[in-house]
Amino acid sequence: MRQQLARVLGGVAVLALVAGGAAACKSDDATPGAGSKVCDLKLGFFGALTGDAAGLGIHMRNGVKLALEQYNKDNADCKVALEEYDSQGDPAKAPALATKAAGDTKVIGLVGPAFSGETEASLDTFKGANLPIITPSATRPSLSDKDWGVFHRGVGNDLAQGPAAGRYIKDVLKAEKVYVVDDQSAYGTGLATEVVKVLGTVAGQDKVQVKQVDFAATVAKIKASGATVLFFGGYYTEAGLLLKQAKAAGWNGVMVAGDGVNDANFIKVAGDAAAEGTVLTCPCAPATSAKGSFVADYKALINAEPGTYADVSYDVAKIFLEGIKAGKTTRADMLAFIDGYNGTGSATGVTYKFEKNGELDPTQVLVWAFEVKGGAVVPKVEIPKG
Amino acid sequence: MDFSELFRNFPELTTTGLTQGAIYALVALGYTLVYGVLRLINFAHSEVFMVGTFAAMWTWNALGFNQNLSPSGVLISAGVLIAGLLAAVAVSSATAVAVELTAYRPLRKRNAPPLAFLISAIGASFVIMEIIGIATDRAPYGNMPELVSNKPLFTILGAEITPVQIVIVVGALVMLVGLDWFINNTRLGRGVRAVAQDPDSAALMGVNKGRVIGLVFLLGGVMAGVAAVFANLKYGFTKFNLGFLFGLKAFTAAVLGGIGNLRGAVLGGLLLGLVENYASALVGTQFRDLVAFVVLIAVLMFRPTGILGESLGRARA
Structure with missing residues (x-):
């Protein structure tokens, strides 16, 4: 008797889980009401924040953080939050985190994934959720082989x-x-x-x-x-x-x-x-000699010299923020905004213009x-x- | 197959392989000791090794020694080395005993099935690894002084021998001989052998089983602590998951030599170090582990209990 009860309870629990999962999936497609001002949006950062290669990821995260800090100061009434996905640079950990990012409808765009392996492992998920990404650092050429639509690369590739x-x-x-x-x-x-x-x-x-x-x-x-x-x-x-x-x-x-x-x-x-x-x-210029006030601002906020790709991350994060400012509050609108983007990054001085496969305009690539x-x-x- | 690469580098591959193998051997002794007595694979042993590497490194750093310091005199270096060694041995053996007290002893008291011990072992391993991982940001640590020179001292048959290699190989052999003597010639060692052979009869004869089990964990921890310092000397590097690879290889070495057999563990360790190096040269480093495990399976097909057989309790130990 007790065993049967346990089984019934177990079955109910499984059903509830399945139903919950389905509900969560459904909410993926739902888009926040267009037109009205949406103020609790999030910008994702996806990369190694702990682990063997965390040194690289932390600088990028800091670049994104700086961009958000400045944006939120100017737009105190409508802030954008940073959502971190710490992959430890491990392609095996990437798919679960990608699903998490895709499922959070407040995440309107993603800076990252930082490395090529984890990007390879998560692009399918991002495409399924139509989540626009700009990687500041994944340089494997084949990432753009397939026409992903959501993929953009803010630097030259290998x-x-x-x-x-x-x-x-x-x-x-x-x-x-x-x-x-x-x-x-x-x-x-x-x-x-x-x-x-x-x-x-x-x-x-x-x-x-x-x-x-x-x-x-x-x-x-x-x-x-x-x-x-x-x-x-x-x-x-x-x-x-x-x-x-x-x-x-x-x-x-x-x-x-x-x-x-x-x-x-x-x-x-x-x-x-x-x-x-x-x-x-x-495939980037030295972050320590970036243009404008980037280096000084970075040092003021982070208390360290900017490392590799900190400047690129800062600039690509600003592309998303410009989009939000311009009222692009759905993933689809944001994606269209990025695809049509043509502007110069204030830290790198690079003109960000993406080709159809998501690659940076080749004339802008420097090593x-x-x-x-x-x-x-x-x-x-x-x-x-x- | 690149035979010319193998033959050209044969002497160097042999010496570096033996050094690597000596570290495997010391860790393998811990697996073999516990298995010999409890018939239990102590998967947390890899972490016992890992915490030792951190203990030694932090001790050296606290004494003001780091990797960018130029090497100091022999006496000072030896002193610092011994301080690190004592710290690593203390921390490693304390960890090993703590694992036994928290993860295994309560289960044994309740006569848990062997599978419960296995899960408990894996759990303990994860707990220790994650604690160190969180405490150290999962970052790689390379800040270790060059306490023993790695500049070639002399050359034998084309192989350059460095003081580090001598210290590690000789040190490992000394540890083995000492442990072997301890198990075979002391009263406590006799207790270990008695429990390994027949725990119940040993208990009837007045051997304190709980104390013997604590002792084998302690001995395994001491060996792991020494191995940790040797690994620090050789690589000057550690991180929270360092134990995983070393543990896996050391366990392999223990099985290769015959798990439960002290001399087997050392033989297996040295052999594994050599096989890995030769395989790397012969077919490329990407096939290193593949070849090592093919060798392991081949050996087990002909000698299912390992090269020297299982025998901590029997006369051959």
Whole structure:
């Protein structure tokens, strides 16, 4: 008897859950009443705020935060809130968070996802909910292959960054022997592939794993290959560990890596001495020399120097805010607004105009090389277009 | 298949593989000790190792040593190293005993089925990992001083030997010999063997079972603490989920050598370190774990109880 009762109760609970879920899904389609002023809208940020690559995500979140802070000051009667989705940079955690963002009808737009793997894993959900996104930093080219509609990229992709890094290795460093390592992530492999294409032949190639700690075998291969330059496609934790172990084993070359490594945390992992001289690229201009009052405002609010993509995040967040200001309070209206957008970002100076597949207008794409000097990442030179 | 890569780098792959394997071996001892006595896989052991790495790092930092400091004299370095070692051993063994007291002992008192212990173990592992994860922002930590030089000391057959490698391999072997002697020659060790062989008879003969179980967790924690300091010396890096990978590999090593068997754990650890390195060179680092586990399965097909067999209680231990 008791068992039966329990079963009945269980069944009721399951039914209730299903009904609740269905109701939640239905509310996705409902749009907040157009025309009237909607004042409790939210702007999402999607990226790593904790975890191995949080250093990158936090700067972006801070850029978005600054934009909102300023907007809310000027529009105190109708504020926009920040909703954070901390993915830890993990593609496995992304779909659940994407569903959460898609289901919250107050979220009118999303800055992010920050990394390529998590973007790949969540685009389908965003498309289903017609939620417009602008990523300030996911650079894998294939993200725009499918016509997602909702996808926009506020920076150049690795078809710009990879070849530029390759040209830098070839023309500036004049390296004859280059060893290429990637971390098998959506971003890392893509970037390494582009670099290899430009270099033609390489001294050797290896693939490591995200979260790997011991790189002894890879280091042995790098040393034996006689390479003077090591290109790493991946994020800063593995890059720092690999470089630290390579330098400790007596390798004396230069590491070149992309925007996933372009963060002060890279130096924290590798140590000042090992990191010195490392060249880091980014399809962005230095955030520390951004235009207008951005750097001063950022420092005032966050109490730190702006990091990679902080300025881009700030500018793309402002695109959404301009839309809200202009009365675009539904996802569909916002999407149309972004697709037709043509304006200059106040921090980056880049003119944001998106192509049909969501890519930034190619004339606006620039790639910079940075260098690690005395324990800090400093801008070096803009890499000329090929 | 890149045989030239393997042969060209063979000496270096061997030395670095042995170093890595020595760390696996020390962690594996903890799995094997607990399994030998309780027939329980203590999945929380990986976190016992992880908290040790943080304890040592924080001790070094508190003493004013960080990664950007140039190496100091041998005596000072040794002193700082030992301070870190004591901290790691203390924290790791305390964690191990705490896990036993909170996650396992209450279940044992109620005669819970083995599955309950397994879930309790996984739960304890998550709790510790998440606490450290939240406390450290899940960030990677690389701020560790170079206490033992990693500059080559001399060369044997083309392999450069560094002081770090010597310290780790010799240290691990010393720990094993000490543990082996302790289990085989002391009164407490006899108690451990007795409980491993037949818990009920041992209890009838006056062995305090609860104390013996506490002792094996303590010993496992000590080994993990030493392993944690060695990992810090080798990688100069830690983070909240560091234990997961090391724990998995160490558990594999314990099974490879014969779980429950102390010498087996060390043999398995060293072997796993070597296999991983050779596989990385032969077929690429992306196949490293695949090859390691294929080797494990192949060994288990021919020797289902591992290379040396299960035997903490029997004479071979």
